[in-house]
Amino acid sequence: MSAPAMIVGLAQEVPMIEWLDDVWSRAHAVQIVEGGEDRGPLAGREIMAELRDAGSVDTARVLTTTGRFIGDICRCHGGPTVVLRDVAGEVLASAGLHGHGSVSWERSRFRNDLVVADPRALHLFLAGLGVPDQLTSFLAPLADLLNLQEGRPQFRPTGREGKRYLIERGVPSVLHPVLVAATGQQCGELSDTHVDDVRRRLTAATPSATGRAVILLSWLGRLPIPAEAFWGEGVLVRQLLADLALPDIAAAAAETRTGDVATGVVNLVMHSGDDGTLATAIGPTLRQLFPPAPAPKTTR
Known part of the structure; x- marks a missing residue:
C-alpha cells in the first residue's frame, strides 16, 4: 500500500499524484x-462491493491509478463510484468510473481524468466482484473478433437454408427438426410448450448439465449481434440456460476457453445479471483473447 501510484504524468500533475499516494497509503477499505x-x-x-484485505485493496x-492523465474531464456523470475509507471509516477520496477505463478522481477538485493502462483488467476485476454491467464493454470487441455483426437477413430463415445456419451455430442435430420450422425471430417467441419440447430433446441427447451448458453458451455466442442474439434465437437459448444450475454454467465457461463461450456468457450476464461467478469463470479466456497492450518504451 506504500508503493507510489504508477502514473505517467506531466509536471503539473505531480500534486495529484502525491495526493493519490497519500490517500491510498491511508486506505483501509x-x-x-x-x-x-x-x-x-x-x-x-x-454498496455493490467492498474490499478490506490488503491484496485486493492494492x-x-x-x-x-496506473495510466495517463488527459487534462480534461468526461462530461457525463459516470458511475459506479470508487470510495476509499480510512481505518475509522471516514471517506478519504472517491472516483467516478466513466465508460471504458476512464477514472475521475475528485473531479470537481482536479478536473483531470485518468485513462487507465489496462481497462479490460479493471472491468474484469469489478465484474468478478459482482459490480453490474462491467462485462458489457467486452461485447463489441468480441463481436469484431468473431465477426458477429449482423447482416441480412437479420434473423435465421426457415427450411433448408435455415438448417445451414443451425449447423454453423453448432446447434445439435436433434433440435433441427423442430427449429427449422420457425425463423430465428419466431424462436424468440416460442410458447412454453415448444420450449419444453426443445429442452427435452436436448436433455435426452446430452444428459450432462455441464455438457448442455457448453452447447448452449457456444450457440448463444455464435448468434449475430444484436437482433438474433438479443431478440431471436438468443431468447430461446437463454430460456434453456435458465434451467441449469449456476455452478454447471460456470464450470462449462471455465473449462471451454473459446471466444464463442465467452460471448455467450457476456450475452447471458447482460440479460440475467451475475454475482461475479460467471465473470470469474471467463476472466482467463477474455485475458487470453484481449491481452494488455505492451507498455510504451521510455527514453532517457
Whole structure:
C-alpha cells in the first residue's frame, strides 16, 4: 500500500499524484458504490462491493491509478463510484468510473481524468466482484473478433437454408427438426410448450448439465449481434440456460476457453445479471483473447 501510484504524468500533475499516494497509503477499505457524481452524498448509496484485505485493496489501487492523465474531464456523470475509507471509516477520496477505463478522481477538485493502462483488467476485476454491467464493454470487441455483426437477413430463415445456419451455430442435430420450422425471430417467441419440447430433446441427447451448458453458451455466442442474439434465437437459448444450475454454467465457461463461450456468457450476464461467478469463470479466456497492450518504451 506504500508503493507510489504508477502514473505517467506531466509536471503539473505531480500534486495529484502525491495526493493519490497519500490517500491510498491511508486506505483501509475500498468500496464500490452505486451511481456517479449526480447521485449526491456517498452516505446511503448501495454498496455493490467492498474490499478490506490488503491484496485486493492494492489490486484496486493499481488498476485505478496506473495510466495517463488527459487534462480534461468526461462530461457525463459516470458511475459506479470508487470510495476509499480510512481505518475509522471516514471517506478519504472517491472516483467516478466513466465508460471504458476512464477514472475521475475528485473531479470537481482536479478536473483531470485518468485513462487507465489496462481497462479490460479493471472491468474484469469489478465484474468478478459482482459490480453490474462491467462485462458489457467486452461485447463489441468480441463481436469484431468473431465477426458477429449482423447482416441480412437479420434473423435465421426457415427450411433448408435455415438448417445451414443451425449447423454453423453448432446447434445439435436433434433440435433441427423442430427449429427449422420457425425463423430465428419466431424462436424468440416460442410458447412454453415448444420450449419444453426443445429442452427435452436436448436433455435426452446430452444428459450432462455441464455438457448442455457448453452447447448452449457456444450457440448463444455464435448468434449475430444484436437482433438474433438479443431478440431471436438468443431468447430461446437463454430460456434453456435458465434451467441449469449456476455452478454447471460456470464450470462449462471455465473449462471451454473459446471466444464463442465467452460471448455467450457476456450475452447471458447482460440479460440475467451475475454475482461475479460467471465473470470469474471467463476472466482467463477474455485475458487470453484481449491481452494488455505492451507498455510504451521510455527514453532517457
